[in-house]
Amino acid sequence: MSEVFYWEKKTTEIKTYKVDFENYLDTGETVSTKTVTVVDSAGADATATIINSSVVDGTGVKMVLKAGTVGETYTVTVTIVSSNAMTYVQNGELEVIAL
Numbered sequence: 001m002s003e004v005f006y007w008e009k010k011t012t013e014i015k016t017y018k019v020d021f022e023n024y025l026d027t028g029e030t031v032s033t034k035t036v037t038v039v040d041s042a043g044a045d046a047t048a049t050i051i052n053s054s055v056v057d058g059t060g061v062k063m064v065l066k067a068g069t070v071g072e073t074y075t076v077t078v079t080i081v082s083s084n085a086m087t088y089v090q091n092g093e094l095e096v097i098a099l
Helices: none
Strands: 004-010 015-020 031-039 051-057 060-065 073-082 087-097
Touching: 004 015, 031 051, 031 060, 060 073
Parallel strands: 004 087
Antiparallel strands: 015 060, 031 073, 051 060, 073 087
16 A cells, blocks of 8 residues: 655745554554655755654654755655554655745
8 A cells, every 4th residue: 555645835834744554554553663754856865854853643653844945846755664563654745835
């Protein structure tokens, strides 16, 4: 199962987003670990530039996104490992728009 999300933010905004894995998890299964990575359109790692923080939040991952270059579209990849040792991935785009 693969899902795609699309978000927009202004470069000066600091915004919270959540990626939910509820439809992936079996009854009683939980999110054990998470990894969030961000790359720019040239393929360069932009994780430290864009991700302010990220935490497991129930059946998903909540992250606070910051900064970014106007006109740039970043690829955000959220990977979790569940309590049943299953790995699930969701990918999406973050477009940074003008003020």
